[in-house]
Amino acid sequence: xxxxxxxxxxxxxxxxxxxxxxxxxxxxxxxxxxxxxxxxxxxxxxxxxxxxxxxxxxxxxxxxxxxxxxxxxxxxxxxxxxxxxxxxxxxxxxxxxxxxxxxxxxxxxxxxxxxxxxxxxxxxxxxxxxxxxxxxxxxxxxxxxxxxxxxxxxxxxxxxxxxxxxxxxxxxxxxxxxxxxxxxxxxxxxxxxxxxxxxxxxxxxxxxxxxxxxxxxxxxxxxxxxxxxxxxxxxxxxxxxxxxxxxxxxxxxxxxxxxxxxxxxxxxxxxxxxxxxxxxxxxxxxxxxxxxxxxxxxxxxxxxxxxxxxxxxxxxxxxxxxxxxxxxxxxxxxxxxxxxxxxxxxxxxxxxxxxxxxxxxxxxxxxxxxxxxxxxxxxxxxxxxxxxxxxxxxxxxxxxxxxxxxxxxxxxxxxxxxxxxxxxxxxxxxxxxxxxxxxxxxxxxxxxxxxxxxxxxxxxxxxxxxxxxxxxxxxxxxxxxxxxxxxxxxxxxxxxxxxxxxxxxxxxxxxxxxxxxxxxxxxxxxxxxxxxxxxxxxxxxxxxxxxxxxxxxxxxxxxxxxxxxxxxxxxxxxxxxxxxxxxxxxxxxxxxxxxxxxxxxxxxxxxxxxxxxxxxxxxxxxxxxxxxxxxxxxxxxxxxxx
Amino acid sequence: xxxxxxxxxxxxxxxxxxxxxxxxxxxxxxxxxxxxxxxxxxxxxxxxxxxxxxxxxxxxxxxxxxxxxxxxxxxxxxxxxxxxxxxxxxxxxxxxxxxxxxxxxxxxxxxxxxxxxxxxxxxxxxxxxxxxxxxxxxxxxxxxxxxxxxxxxxxxxxxxxxxxxxxxxxxxxxxxxxxxxxxxxxxxxxxxxxxxxxxxxxxxxxxxxxxxxxxxxxxxxxxxxxxxxxxxxxxxxxxxxxxxxxxxxxxxxxxxxxxxxxxxx
Numbered sequence: 001x002x003x004x005x006x007x008x009x010x011x012x013x014x015x016x017x018x019x020x021x022x023x024x025x026x027x028x029x030x031x032x033x034x035x036x037x038x039x040x041x042x043x044x045x046x047x048x049x050x051x052x053x054x055x056x057x058x059x060x061x062x063x064x065x066x067x068x069x070x071x072x073x074x075x076x077x078x079x080x081x082x083x084x085x086x087x088x089x090x091x092x093x094x095x096x097x098x099x100x101x102x103x104x105x106x107x108x109x110x111x112x113x114x115x116x117x118x119x120x121x122x123x124x125x126x127x128x129x130x131x132x133x134x135x136x137x138x139x140x141x142x143x144x145x146x147x148x149x150x151x152x153x154x155x156x157x158x159x160x161x162x163x164x165x166x167x168x169x170x171x172x173x174x175x176x177x178x179x180x181x182x183x184x185x186x187x188x189x190x191x192x193x194x195x196x197x198x199x200x201x202x203x204x205x206x207x208x209x210x211x212x213x214x215x216x217x218x219x220x221x222x223x224x225x226x227x228x229x230x231x232x233x234x235x236x237x238x239x240x241x242x243x244x245x246x247x248x249x250x251x252x253x254x255x256x257x258x259x260x261x262x263x264x265x266x267x268x269x270x271x272x273x274x275x276x277x278x279x280x281x282x283x284x285x286x287x288x289x290x291x292x293x294x295x296x297x298x299x300x301x302x303x304x305x306x307x308x309x310x311x312x313x314x315x316x317x318x319x320x321x322x323x324x325x326x327x328x329x330x331x332x333x334x335x336x337x338x339x340x341x342x343x344x345x346x347x348x349x350x351x352x353x354x355x356x357x358x359x360x361x362x363x364x365x366x367x368x369x370x371x372x373x374x375x376x377x378x379x380x381x382x383x384x385x386x387x388x389x390x391x392x393x394x395x396x397x398x399x400x401x402x403x404x405x406x407x408x409x410x411x412x413x414x415x416x417x418x419x420x421x422x423x424x425x426x427x428x429x430x431x432x433x434x435x436x437x438x439x440x441x442x443x444x445x446x447x448x449x450x451x452x453x454x455x456x457x458x459x460x461x462x463x464x465x466x467x468x469x470x471x472x473x474x475x476x477x478x479x480x481x482x483x484x485x486x487x488x489x490x491x492x493x494x495x496x497x498x499x500x501x502x503x504x505x506x507x508x509x510x511x512x513x514x515x516x517x518x519x520x521x522x523x524x525x526x527x528x529x530x531x532x533x534x535x536x537x538x539x540x541x542x543x544x545x546x547x548x549x550x551x552x553x554x555x556x557x558x559x560x561x562x563x564x565x566x567x568x569x570x571x572x573x574x575x576x577x578x579x580x581x582x583x584x585x586x587x588x589x590x591x592x593x594x595x596x597x598x599x600x601x602x603x604x605x606x607x608x609x610x611x612x613x614x615x616x617x618x619x620x621x622x623x624x625x626x627x628x629x630x631x632x633x634x635x636x637x638x639x640x641x642x
Numbered sequence: 643x644x645x646x647x648x649x650x651x652x653x654x655x656x657x658x659x660x661x662x663x664x665x666x667x668x669x670x671x672x673x674x675x676x677x678x679x680x681x682x683x684x685x686x687x688x689x690x691x692x693x694x695x696x697x698x699x700x701x702x703x704x705x706x707x708x709x710x711x712x713x714x715x716x717x718x719x720x721x722x723x724x725x726x727x728x729x730x731x732x733x734x735x736x737x738x739x740x741x742x743x744x745x746x747x748x749x750x751x752x753x754x755x756x757x758x759x760x761x762x763x764x765x766x767x768x769x770x771x772x773x774x775x776x777x778x779x780x781x782x783x784x785x786x787x788x789x790x791x792x793x794x795x796x797x798x799x800x801x802x803x804x805x806x807x808x809x810x811x812x813x814x815x816x817x818x819x820x821x822x823x824x825x826x827x828x829x830x831x832x833x834x835x836x837x838x839x840x841x842x843x844x845x846x847x848x849x850x851x852x853x854x855x856x857x858x859x860x861x862x863x864x865x866x867x868x869x870x871x872x873x874x875x876x877x878x879x880x881x882x883x884x885x886x887x888x889x890x891x892x893x894x895x896x897x898x899x900x901x902x903x904x905x906x907x
Contacts, residue, residue: 537730539727543791546724546801547791548719548747638777
């Protein structure tokens with residue numbers, strides 16, 4: 001079942017997209033109709049105008065999902081499931097031709113020759129102007145400048161159609177012809193071409209190991225694939241062409257001789273260490289520029305025109321051969337298209353970093369699969385499941401070993417016969433260390449639970465310690481003034497700034513994270529409880545005094561309930577902040593949790609997983625907030641009505 | 643006898659910023675017999691709320707004595723019930739829980755408590771509202787709850803700080819009748835502070851007109867209207883010549899004081 005859904009995700013996406021389109025259009029129509037109906041009863045600014053309107057929610061959600069489908073190329077895959085494979089074949093042509101097109105003003109604005117000429121000329125001028133006169137004798141200077149001006153002359157020779165190497169011109173003409181021939185073949189179409197059985201057996205787009213299958217699966221793809229294979233030797237030949245006319249060779253030889261002599265001879269002047277270094281560096285710079293030019297891959301622009309035109313013709317032919325595919329690419333592949341690099345074809349732009357909604361669901365389903373052996377979960381932990389928890393572990397965690405140490409009595413020692421007779425303290429110690437079997441209870445488990453557990457434990461500590469302190473700070477001058485500086489000093493520090501310190505002290509496991517979150521929750525709870533307590537109306541306090549309540553009763557029965565709305569708002573804020581801090585803390589260190597998954601996904605650029613974790617965090621945050629909103633409306637119905 | 647005796651009462655506040663002393667009350671002397679109902683009138687700033695707060699025990703007088711029965715007043719206590727302008731109800735509790743608050747805090751018997759609460763809710767006209775949250779009540783009903791909450795404690799003295807100030811005219815009249823009714827029924831000593839001259843005349847068996855700077859009792863009246871209000875309609879009482887005469891007299895008095903304050907400033 002799951003396999004079938006996974007294999008047919010493109011078709012399922014198509015059904016969903018059609019449904020979304022219908023929902024989108026329908027909701028707009030309904031919305032407009034409703035608006036027209038109500039327009040008469042409402043004036044602008046009337047708060048009633050914001051009530052209802054769920055059809056606009058449908059409109060917004062479907063629009064969002066449609067945009068997601070579109071920019072993730074989910075629509076492209078649903079409508080043209082084979083387009084990616086065909087575009088991959090075209091990308092192969094681009095890849096094979098890239099040595100040629102890199103030399104032409106196709107991938108950049110200028111001919112590669114132009115760029116080389118301009119850059120090297122500028123460097124020659126700079127070297128000529130910056131001769132280290134102290135490090136070189138007059139004759140050395142003269143010879144280096146001669147080498148430079150000869151190099152400069154070589155650039156002129158390479159750029160001049162009059163002095164260009166005839167063999168190179170002929171080779172370029174051959175390449176031009178071969179490329180034009182390929183264009184011709186493209187124009188003849190792909191009649192009779194058939195994909196191989198091996199190619200057809202490849203997994204569909206997005207379902208296999210490779211995102212996009214490499215072998216051509218359509219006749220058109222076969223044509224592009226065969227052209228790309230023929231481009232490879234042409235490009236190889238192109239790379240080997242050198243503009244080496246006889247004069248050029250002579251100049252190269254004489255310049256090389258000058259430089260070799262200079263290098264071999266050693267300095268003519270007495271030089272200290274720094275100047276020796278200067279001399280060496282200057283000669284090396286001159287030599288480097290000479291070596292670049294003696295590659296002789298600069299050609300006059302007129303000579304390149306033929307190849308340039310041929311490549312342009314080939315691209316036109318590719319575009320013509322694309323036919324409907326070109327339209328599909330323009331309409332449904334926003335971003336940068338598909339490129340081939342060595343072993344695989346990859347989606348670029350939004351297609352790359354925005355996973356398709358259906359793929360996200362598939363990734364989520366595989367994460368949520370609790371069966372670790374069949375590849376579910378992540379890094380050996382389920383997403384959210386349950387396990388048997390040893391009660392002894394909990395007891396051991398709660399009872400500190402030191403508590404047993406301070407009890408009266410002694411630990412057992414071994415007797416003369418080598419037997420160990422445990423005392424009662426030894427039994428207690430075993431309990432405190434969790435070494436006794438006390439049975440098991442079912443307990444939640446998994447990355448999500450680990451994250452939630454940390455937040456919930458930290459919140460529990462934060463509330464039970466923060467609220468009483470906050471209340472006392474709200475009513476007592478001593479508590480307020482004594483604790484205010486402490487809390488106000490640590491609270492403004494962003495929790496993540498504490499993280500490296502806290503994680504070092506308490507360890508990267510739960511303890512450190514829980515303490516970090518506790519710090520966050522504690523400050524928020526103290527401040528909200530304090531605000532709530534100090535906001536109690538004086539008349540209510542006086543009324544309760546007059547009714548005979550004691551101070552403690554007033555705290556418990558008047559100030560606490562009065563502060564409850566603020567406290568619950570504080571809990572709501574604290575949960576949100578804790579959640580945000582937790583995920584970041586998990587990214588810093590740890591081996592479980594949602595933030596941990598995202599951190600690993602980030603290092604391997606698994607965009608689907610990154611999005612899945614983002615969505616899980618969003619949904620869990622939303623869930624926390626909804627629970628809190630529900631709790632607030634249930635627990636304090638009087639809020640804002642006092 | 644639980645009479646209230648107020649002897650040479652003075653209250654001096656110190657302005658926190660300027661350090662200047664303000665005499666809020668000076669040499670207040672009066673005696674209130676058990677079962678009397680007293681209303682206090684005066685322009686703003688004449689110290690009437692300060693007087694009430696001192697009797698309630700919320701603030702300590704600078705000098706002088708306040709004696710209820712045979713005990714010096716020191717701090718707030720359940721024998722002096724207080725009704726505030728806005729009710730000061732606990733909005734997180736139901737009507738019944740508000741009313742039984744004092745008894746609960748002092749650990750009274752539960753069955754007795756609920757019986758008493760029922761009785762007082764009946765008396766103030768809130769039968770059947772016991773389980774209603776107080777935030778759902780109108781202003782008048784909230785004041786009824788406040789009265790019941792105070793009365794269920796059986797205080798010797800009831801202090802009311804502009805109890806009807808926030809109510810509309812109609813509700814106000816009903817509540818005035820209710821206060822007189824409760825006064826008659828319980829025989830409690832009551833002190834009512836008010837801004838309304840009519841209310842002061844209607845509710846007060848005795849009436850103090852206070853003057854500011856320093857706060858003092860300017861004039862005292864003994865009035866028949868409270869007693870009349872137990873049997874006649876309050877609207878009829880207001881029509882009486884005697885009533886109008888005193889009302890005009892007091893109004894002129896207060897107007898003159900206000901003029902004087904404005905002139906001084």
